[in-house]
Amino acid sequence: MVPPMKGDPVGYVLQVLVGRESEYKQVYKGEETTFHISGLQVNTDYRFRVSVCRRCLDTSQELSGPFSPSVAFMLQRNEIMLAGEMGSIDDPKIKSMIATDEQFAALIVLGFASLSIIFACILQYFFMK
Numbered sequence: 001m002v003p004p005m006k007g008d009p010v011g012y013v014l015q016v017l018v019g020r021e022s023e024y025k026q027v028y029k030g031e032e033t034t035f036h037i038s039g040l041q042v043n044t045d046y047r048f049r050v051s052v053c054r055r056c057l058d059t060s061q062e063l064s065g066p067f068s069p070s071v072a073f074m075l076q077r078n079e080i081m082l083a084g085e086m087g088s089i090d091d092p093k094i095k096s097m098i099a100t101d102e103q104f105a106a107l108i109v110l111g112f113a114s115l116s117i118i119f120a121c122i123l124q125y126f127f128m129k
Contacts, residue, residue, distance in 0.1 A: 008054050017047040017070065024049065046073045 011031045015024035024047075028035040040046065047070040054063045 008056050011053045011055060013051045013053055013064065015049050015051075015067070017049075019044055019046075029053075040075045042075050044074065046075075047071065048073060 009031060011029065012033065013026060014028040014035055016027050016037070017024045027037060049067045049070045051067045052065045054065075055061075056063065
């Protein structure tokens with residue numbers, strides 16, 4: 001919260017950048033220090049930034065400060081687990097069962113190596129007879 005400057009009221013401008021859009025859109029302008037936004041979509045990236053505005057009473061001019069650094073936000077859906085339903089991906093048991101990229105690459109290399117050894121043994125068996 002910014003205190004009034006020399007008796008001039010101070011307001012705020014809140015902007016949002018949705019997903020891969022290239023321009024921020026203003027979602028709030030006013031003197032309140034809190035704002036509740038609705039209608040956000042699940043699994044969509046949002047970036048918010050705010051600026052302070054001073055409305056000079058003697059000249060009716062509005063002076064805006066620089067925007068804050070943007071803050072990233074993503075609304076995530078709450079998973080409701082029913083009996084017998086598999087847990088969400090945030091469950092540590094499930095996370096440990098999912099292979100990382102390195103583990104998947106090692107599995108592919110092991111598979112090709114095993115297949116090569118099997119083919120070498122088969123070829124050696126047929127050519128030695």
